[in-house]
Amino acid sequence: MTIDLYYFPLSVPCRSVMILAKYLGIHLNLKQVNLFKGEQMQASFKKINPQHTLPTIDDNGFILWESRPIMIYLVMKYAKNDSLYPRDPEKRAIVEHRLYFDIGTLFENIIDCYRPVLIGISDTPSEKYTALIEKAFELLDGYLKDSRFVAGNELTIADFAIGSSVSAAKAFTFDIGRYDNVVTWYEYCERVMEKCGFKDTYKTIGDFYSAQNHKNSNT
Template identity: 40%
Template structure:
């Protein structure tokens, strides 16, 4: 069975006939934010009724008192599940699967499988995201030209990610997990914004195509691609003005 069809069937299996929320979940969200997009896509994949609360961080919405009362770290995304508030995208995604998924295929309960998923999520949060931010954000918000050193460090992280995909179709093994949702949002943004030659990472490119195909039915273009395009347009405009 082709990997993309395999993944689609696995994801449908994990989200159909699921425990359903009896109320909509609020997600505080900003389209250019890669972690926000990963979380919203998973919500859609799980079929959870939800309200999108746009939180424009470029206008300081995350610093408003009502938001700080929910999240003193003033980060997005954030969800409010009938009064239960969670921030940090990886924690949100694991909670959503545990709470509303039919099974644990996207967030395994087996300790060894769960440890691999956790390693990939920590890799995304502690390595990929910081190196992504180090390369793109100074241009976006400080009008600085891209740093060759920051590019080198981002490329090093991508080389490691490429190695994770040797001999397996997904970042945590042979089935799609929340780790793939987390990472695809960053790869899509890099693809749209440029500056990195993704052709240098053949395993990532194959996985990227696999992920896009498998996630298409859950709003990939609407959420991931659209938000990446917004980020890329802002980044390129700043880059061209330097």
């Protein structure tokens, strides 16, 4: 099976989809869209995705965007069982909750905090969001208090999404060492997803952040 993935290498949501696809054994035909050059606004891409967002997939004519629905779709269509996205209503509800927590709290505050550095307008992150990130990590640490993974004791798509967000936070120099449960879980994710390119997220984004930070401090 081959699915077209429109992506940008520095996009955290794109990375989570790429890691999950590799975990599932899905071959992706990667089509890079350079956000910095505004390629997402080209008519050819807007015809595919009128919201011009990444990631976007084209699975034999089925077009879908937004990383979390994409991950749900990939698991429901191509996974060998339902462990990554359980059919059980209660288990699935917890997975859904963690996905919403990621997009609305954890990932959102991480990006808002470090955006000034990423877009080149400052050499320091926004202090306004630092406390919000810390609160999000406190919540995440609590979720992991009595479970091996973020939505229970089985690996789910929530771990792919939140794992990518935490990897980005680390790459942006946020210290996750204060959250013992998060550290234990994150290290386990590194091992479980090692062959899927999990560590590539940290390196790719970390190298760019360091270069951008250096560039901003010298302008």
